[in-house]
Amino acid sequence: MHRDPPTFDEVYAAHFADLTVQLFAYFGDRQEAQDVVQEAFCRALARWRKVSRYDDPVGWIRRVAWNLAVSRWRRARTAIGFLRRQPTVEPWADGPEPDRVALIAALAGLPGNQRRALVLHYLADMPVTEVAHRCGVAEGTVKSWLHRGRAAMATQLNLTEPLGGER
Amino acid sequence: MTDQLERLFADLRSETMPRIVPPGVEAARGTVRRRRHRRTAVVTAGLAVLVAAGLGFGVPAHLTTSAPTPATLTNDERDALAAQAAERVGLTPDETLLGHSFGQAFHVTHQLVTGDYLVKMVCVGAQGHADVRVAGSVATLTCSATPAVVSVPLSVAEPDLVGRTDVLVDVRPDAVAEGRTAVAYLIEMGPGSQDRLRTAATDAIGTAGTAGEVSTLSDFIASSGGSGLTDATMGPGNYRLIAACVGAGYLTIAVGREEPGNPGFITEPVQTLGMSCSDGPLGTATPETVDFTMPKGTKATIVDTNTNLEARGQAGVAVRVVRR
Incomplete structure (x- = not known):
């Protein structure tokens, strides 16, 4: 049975936040995670006709986002950066719960x-x-x-x- | 323990998801569109002048006498040198995309907004040289344990446009420096060009002194990526916010009540607004408007702007709040 490939908007809406959480957990910086996921989606959009026909378009986007993030030399500093910058980057939201800070720090x-x-x-x-x-x-x-x-x-x-x- | 760990990861996901504000598919389309229609602006770098003047540049690698070559460094050692090099040029990669520091040959293409820039660069390591090519001109850095920072001007010229132009930075250590040094560079927009973006954003939201105006903000988005204001005259009531962003990247604005006992912080935004920064011809930026109501008990209102990394160091923003 033929199945139409997903649209870019569908994949973006369904997976942007989830991918960002994964990158955030790995790198410890939510803003950074969001930026690299957005960039990965931009790269996917530029070749969407091809990417959308892959078995796992989301896997492709995740891999690109991951590669973008690890190529940054500062990866070792992200957890510290996150803890230091959190109040000034997104001051309109409550701070993360202590358990989540500990989880991110332990992962780092x-x-x-x-x-x-x-x-x-x-x-x-x-x-x-x-x-x-x-x-x-x-x-x-x-x-x-x-x-x-x-x-x-x-x-x-x-x-x-x-x-x-x-x- | 696995259950506990699963629960912690699940909590992380459930707590983080609502805080993520995707820039949106339109922002992605705008980025792709810009990349497909890159303008071929004139890019000139002032490196040659400084090479001639000998300001901080060493002898080209092929003219140096060879010394015994030490072993290459481990990744950790190179990372440590990269951190030193970054610190010397003032690079805080947590906060900007306009620079890099790395312990081996690398190249990066930056999309720079039209303007005048200063490129600060340095090579940290025991010996050797590194060629740094910026927009086609080459400078040769002398690597040392305590190198002086070399600053060279870079002009991305397209007078009537904000525009975006690809600028390639290509770093190539010589055989002695490869694997034993780290090169860092930082691209900073000059004050005149910063004013140009800030003024363009201010012009886009209209003339100051509008009837009912209660607060205004006009700022260049520095590398820290945010700006904002706290206004104690904005109590409960109905307001309209008009905002514009000129340059690169994406801007989000949050409006909310100042958190009691925590000056400068918002508990929950009453309104948010997102927009792509305009990089079209000067004078064509379109302002965005959003209405909001501050609830009873509001003693001070905060208008907080935040950008993605792309905008940091390359965007001007202006915000006006009027009473409805």
Whole structure:
């Protein structure tokens, strides 16, 4: 059965915020996340006829946004930057809850591959097989990243429940 | 623990989603349209003059005598040098796109609004040189542990337009510097060009002194990306906000009541407005208008402007509030 490709407006409306949250969790700066996601959508729009026919247009946009963000030399400073700038950048909103600040800070302390695996697994709802496919590594490697990432997060955040597995 | 972790991620998502204000599909279309119709403006850089004057530039790499070449640095060491280089030119990449610092050869294309700029650049590292090509002209930086910052003028000329022009910055360390140094540069718009954008935005919202006017704002969007005003005369009542943005990027405005006990902060905006900054011919920027009502108990009203990274250092904004 033939299915029409999604329109740019549909994909934008459905996924902009979700992608921004994922990038925010990884890089720790919501404004920065929003900017790179917008740029990724602009690049998708410029070649939408092609991108819209991919099996996973959103995956393409996510990858572009991710690449844009990691190419910035300052990635290591984003969590600090977020904490410092939050009141002045968006002063009309309430500050984040302490738990969320702690979560972002704990994520920022993880090695990049563990952080990425956790974000894709928990925020993008990807199963281990898909995370492995996206990262170009074996499933066992992703399981190891998730295990280590969860353990480090548990220590950082003083989580008390027993160690669980991936979904 | 997984449940706890899942819950934390779910909370992060549910708390963050409502705070995200997408610039919108129209902003994306505007960006793509501009890129497809780039103007071929005249771009000149003043690098050659400064090369001739020898202001801070070293001897070209191929003329230097070779010294024993140390091992290349680790990524962390290069990142540390990049941070030092960034600090030397005043680059805070958290706040602007008009500069970069990196520990190896790189190139970046900037879309610059018409105007006069100063490009500050430096190479931090033990030895070697780096060629920095800006808009076709090349400067050779001498790398050292404590280098002086080299500043060169750059003119992106298109007198009757705000315009956007691609300017390529290409950084190439020589064989000695590659992997052992970091180059940073920062492009800053000159004060005259900043005034041009600010004035164009002010002109777009009309003459000052309009009947019922209660507050105005006219500003150049600096690298920190925001501006705003707190007006204690704006109590409860009905108002109209007229705003314009000229230059690059996207502007969002939030209006709200000052949070009790937290001066300068808004609890919940009563109104928001978003717009793309106009980069068309001078005098053609169209103002946006929005009405809002300040509720009972308002003691002071805040009009807060915020931009995306693209606008920072490249946009002028003007806002007028009148009573309805």
